[in-house]
Amino acid sequence: MTEKDNNLVSTPDLCDAYPEQVRVLDSVFNDYGGVTSFFGQVVTIKCFEDNSVVKQLVSTPGEGRVIVMDGGGSLRRAILGDMLAAQAADNGWAGLVINGCIRDCLEIAETAVGVKALNTHPMKTEKRGLGDLDVPVTFAGQTIMPGDWLYADQNGVLVCDQALSFD
Template sequence: MHTIEHDIERPDRSIVEEFEEVPSTIVSDVTGNIGLTMDAGMRPVGDGVEMAGTAVTVNASPGDNLIIHKAITMAEPGDVLVIDCDGYTDVGHVGELMCGSCKANGLAGLVIDGGYRDSRELAEMDFPVYGRGVNPQGPLKQDPGSVNVTISVGGVSIDPGDILVGDDDGIAVIPGDGAERVLELAHEKMDAEDATREEVQSGKYLLEINGYDELLDDLTVVGPEDSIQ
């Protein structure tokens, strides 16, 4: 059984574009560091990656990419194609031609929790691609799948219209209905870090600036004399 939903609610494009200037680390910090940052296995194919866009979600059968081809035709400029292949890396579900089609049609990137191929070509394409692993073997085209349903990619639950922010560090996810508040917090965090950066460059320690020494005072610190003999 498969579901194909053509109409999804996207955040205002101007808000999404503002996230292009926000690092994934900042987004992760202001969203609480829990549940909205993809795991370390989701890596960019190349270096110097910057990505921000709205999710068009795909639930694809591991080893099959028929529904991915369909989803590419449904995505709009500024979207990120986010594909759940259940982490399957024994097949390259997408490659140079499919990602080239995404780029030519204005997509902001592609994220696949599964395998991809043509890694050299993808790294040179100047199009953000993230995946869990690379494999030269091609996929089947026979199993159904779904487009624009809730999926899980990189350990994060993603709905159509959520915002993905990616760079060399990884990917952070912003629920579409909370984008404005996250953006506000992100700007506040970036301003605060700019101020802290100046203090660090003057020689001050983060332990002192952030009051971490007070945390240490609340801990029981033991030395070698306290170890079990």
């Protein structure tokens, strides 16, 4: 993959260059993070109203990867808050794409990490130790596999089963 500043990711350009390889997620996400354009290899989490696995994962080295969380589309609890977003940024995660809600949106907007989610909700999740790491997740019209590559900017989110060149 050609190195390029994350702020210069262009999903329209990638769609033009790789129309047969990219899978575009439905336009259901809002931007919340301090970084609006990001990319990286995917680590998936399937969790419903419980962010125990998220909390464990953001404490590990991100190495420029992207966390994709399937929260079942729940609008009743926030899977991500300001402390976990800050921890993700501090540990080198490029971004998070969440099929669910976040909270502490003003603080997350000041955090150097990409965050896309469905909406906000003030209630935190319960910690029951539930959730699956590195499993296929399906939402926003696409199935996302662990190890896929995700590219996101203000135009949208797309995934591909291989790294794409920006040339």
